[in-house]
Amino acid sequence: MYSPTKKCHAESATKDQSGPHRRIDCACTMSEIFAQATLEKLLGKRRFTTELLSGGVSCDTAKVTWPPDGGAVVKRALAQLRVPGRWEADVDRILAEADAIELFSRITPMNVPAMLARNDQELAIAIELAAADMQDWRFSMLSGTVEPEVGYTLGGILAQWHTKTREMSATELPQRIINGKKRLYDLRAGAFYGGMAQTWPEYGSLIHELSDELMQSRECIVHGDFSPKNILHGPSGTWVLDFEVTHQGAPVFDLAYMSAHLNLKAIALHSQRDLVSQTLANFLNAYQHHGGMIPKNLPMHAGVITAVRVAGISQVNYLDEAGKASALSRSRQLLEGASVLIP
Structure with missing residues (x-):
């Protein structure tokens, strides 16, 4: 089952982020809600709840959780970036991001989120949620x-x-x-x-x-x-x-x-x-x-x-x-x- 919520919150979701440093950016607009099929291909068949996040100008981003206590940040690149003018870029940059996370995690594993899943066909990745105090x-x-x-x-x-x-x-x-x-x-x-x-x-x-x-x-x-x-x-x-x-x-x-x-x-x-x-x-x-x-x-x-x-x-x-x-x-x-x- 898929339960989306259209909230625009912290660009980088934490496990339980709150307080004055939480990013609030309700000007963000998502190109579309993450499909159940995309989430299942990344994370398997689960009862997902999604919270749409402000992914900056370049990505659709969502905090995805599932029972009992699972969670991830799912990202998918946009072809047209969210700026007033025309600014386009290849969507396979999300796969470059996955490659980079895997590379840098070998050098400084404590300083990058873990890569939980990637689906190159869906042009989507799932990464670890940060601790609530980050x-x-x-x-x-x-x-x-x-x-x-x-x-x-x-x-x-x-x-x-x-x-x-x-x-x-x-x-x-x-x-x-x-x-x-x-x-x-x-x-x-x-x-x-x-x-x-x-x-x-x-x-x-x-x-x-x-x-x-x-x-x-x-x-x-x-x-x-x-x-x-x-x-x-x-x-x-x-x-x-x-x-x-x-x-x-x-x-x-x-x-x-x-x-x-x-x-x-x-x-x-x-x-x-x-x-x-x-x-x-x-x-x-x-x-x-x-x-x-x-x-x-x-x-x-x-x-x-x-x-x-x-x-x-x-x-x-x-x-x-x-x-x-x-x-x-x-x-x-x-x-x-x-x-x-x-x-």
């Missing part, structure tokens, strides 16, 4: 709780992913990840960098150069969406989520993505600016401590990402007009070579 790190920060030690944890995780996969042969890496440049272009290099090169033509040459680096590099496996919204953190541990853009590429992108988002948080969180600054410093220090190297053009990449989150196709919703102006100014500083560390 909260969306973005919303924890925006509600005033900034823990700089989380930055150190994340820097260590990312360094291990980059250094370990740099050492792996092509036969040890999933082919979907190796061949992930189209996803990178559709979701990042084209949409973000290409879009900003048109919006800011005065930086067009530099931005195209940075985009070319992303498309040409095959240095290691890159997460592609390493930002606070994809982190769950709490007493039970720290998880990284959402691996749809994972590809073989340039490690600078992951560093820049987190750096850009923390720069934006510092603008939004006036009273916690110093704590956010320390969080970013901890992140970069831990990355180096665990064997990673900081590329010289990190600020420029961070500048592009900061700009696109304010003036591009994928804009944050937590900055007022003054904050947006500050963020655009900061973007230009970074593109012109300023330190990525928060002043």
Whole structure:
């Protein structure tokens, strides 16, 4: 039996999530309710109850539970992303996410959810529910709780992913990840960098150069969406989520993505600016401590990402007009070579 409930709640469901850090996003619209047949192919014949979740712009996502105490998060990719403009991407990116979870779980098994099931024909996956005390790190920060030690944890995780996969042969890496440049272009290099090169033509040459680096590099496996919204953190541990853009590429992108988002948080969180600054410093220090190297053009990449989150196709919703102006100014500083560390 299938019992759907159309609720729009936390992007990353926990076993019993509640409280001020729970994501409420009732603007989400699901393309369709998950079919009983899809759930049965993933999880077997059970009495399912589903709670539709806000899966961001790229996925249909549901918290699925069944008696007596079973549960999972089920995800299925969208062809047209949930943004005002036209933004399409191949739906097989959900299979790349499954491949990435399986890969990274071999490196840092405590920092990714377990893969419970995948069905490549249905383009759907089921992953482990997080513990109730693990909260969306973005919303924890925006509600005033900034823990700089989380930055150190994340820097260590990312360094291990980059250094370990740099050492792996092509036969040890999933082919979907190796061949992930189209996803990178559709979701990042084209949409973000290409879009900003048109919006800011005065930086067009530099931005195209940075985009070319992303498309040409095959240095290691890159997460592609390493930002606070994809982190769950709490007493039970720290998880990284959402691996749809994972590809073989340039490690600078992951560093820049987190750096850009923390720069934006510092603008939004006036009273916690110093704590956010320390969080970013901890992140970069831990990355180096665990064997990673900081590329010289990190600020420029961070500048592009900061700009696109304010003036591009994928804009944050937590900055007022003054904050947006500050963020655009900061973007230009970074593109012109300023330190990525928060002043």
